[in-house]
Amino acid sequence: MSSDSALAQLTLQRVREFAREPEAVFWTFFFPVLIAVALGIAFRGSGEAPVQVAVVDGPGGAALADMLRESGHAEVQLLAERDAADALRRGDVAITLEAAADGSITYRYDRTREDARHARLVVDDVLQRAAGRTDPRAVTDVLITEKGSRYIDFLIPGLIGLNLLSTGLWGVGYTVVKMRMDRLLKRFATTPVRRSDFLLSFMLGRLGFLGFELLLVLGFAWIAFRVPVRGSILTLAFTATLGAFSFTGLGLLVASRAQTTEAVQGWMNLVSVPMWVLSGVFFSASNFPDAMQPFIQALPLTALNNALRAIMLDGASFVGVGGWNAIVAAWGLVCFVTAVRIFRWK
Numbered sequence: 001m002s003s004d005s006a007l008a009q010l011t012l013q014r015v016r017e018f019a020r021e022p023e024a025v026f027w028t029f030f031f032p033v034l035i036a037v038a039l040g041i042a043f044r045g046s047g048e049a050p051v052q053v054a055v056v057d058g059p060g061g062a063a064l065a066d067m068l069r070e071s072g073h074a075e076v077q078l079l080a081e082r083d084a085a086d087a088l089r090r091g092d093v094a095i096t097l098e099a100a101a102d103g104s105i106t107y108r109y110d111r112t113r114e115d116a117r118h119a120r121l122v123v124d125d126v127l128q129r130a131a132g133r134t135d136p137r138a139v140t141d142v143l144i145t146e147k148g149s150r151y152i153d154f155l156i157p158g159l160i161g162l163n164l165l166s167t168g169l170w171g172v173g174y175t176v177v178k179m180r181m182d183r184l185l186k187r188f189a190t191t192p193v194r195r196s197d198f199l200l201s202f203m204l205g206r207l208g209f210l211g212f213e214l215l216l217v218l219g220f221a222w223i224a225f226r227v228p229v230r231g232s233i234l235t236l237a238f239t240a241t242l243g244a245f246s247f248t249g250l251g252l253l254v255a256s257r258a259q260t261t262e263a264v265q266g267w268m269n270l271v272s273v274p275m276w277v278l279s280g281v282f283f284s285a286s287n288f289p290d291a292m293q294p295f296i297q298a299l300p301l302t303a304l305n306n307a308l309r310a311i312m313l314d315g316a317s318f319v320g321v322g323g324w325n326a327i328v329a330a331w332g333l334v335c336f337v338t339a340v341r342i343f344r345w346k
Helices: 003-019 022-042 061-071 081-090 114-130 151-181 184-188 195-205 207-225 233-255 261-278 290-297 300-314 322-342
Strands: 051-056 074-079 095-099 105-109 139-143
Touching (some): 051 081, 061 074, 061 095, 061 114, 074 081, 081 095, 081 151, 095 114, 105 114, 114 139, 151 195, 151 207, 151 233, 151 261, 151 300, 195 207, 195 233, 207 233, 233 261, 233 300, 290 300
Parallel strands (some): 051 095, 105 139
């Protein structure tokens, strides 16, 4: 056999091996399409998508809101001053407007957010056109620098939640499957160790790293960006611990039957990547259609991110984040119980 023929046969064999792996085919060809679809829905729109705006309910506020709605370029909420500020802090709107008695307008937005800068241009263009396009309407820009109202303040809680998800899945799920491949789990089958104790040890072991993990991110965020923690540190620690337990349970579930690291990597990506996109890590989950919101809000990472942001930015109490924590706890309990029932040593 010539070298050219050998090379051709070896190449053909590699192609066949790839085609015989459903996980590889899915992640190579189909998964990027699914992510593109999800992001396309989040930033959908025929032509230019309407900007998200909050108008402070006061003198002239209702007229401003109506003017912007009629333009078709903005989705407008008429809110009290405090509620408008909260909506801006949560990332639900890109900019807030407040009308003064003399007809001037104050824009409040974070210039580090691209969507906020774009919203400012769109809104001002609509209002100036309505006033005659000679820019007779006086405006004032108030750039948001208050701690807790910037994009970085929105981002840090999402990154904490994402890190808890990633370490729970990859740090636990991958380890369990590696032990199965190395036949270490098979040895436990001959001992009195119960499956529940074995799996629970992984969840408890996460506590050894969680404190350092949380302090590292929060400490860096405070030193570098002065990201605040307005709520109780104990409430924040409890919520993060609950999230760590929940995602560890999820990691145990995906690893309970997987036989190879390639298979468990596929399952972990299938579970985690949609939550990276949907759960409001890098941008508000409100970008997705209302019909998707019940599903998105029921995801454990969405609930955890909502709770962390409420504690850090709004100073929410333990009771105030109870609903979100209940969702996170329910996911962890269901995943752990299911993992115990279907787990196999071999």
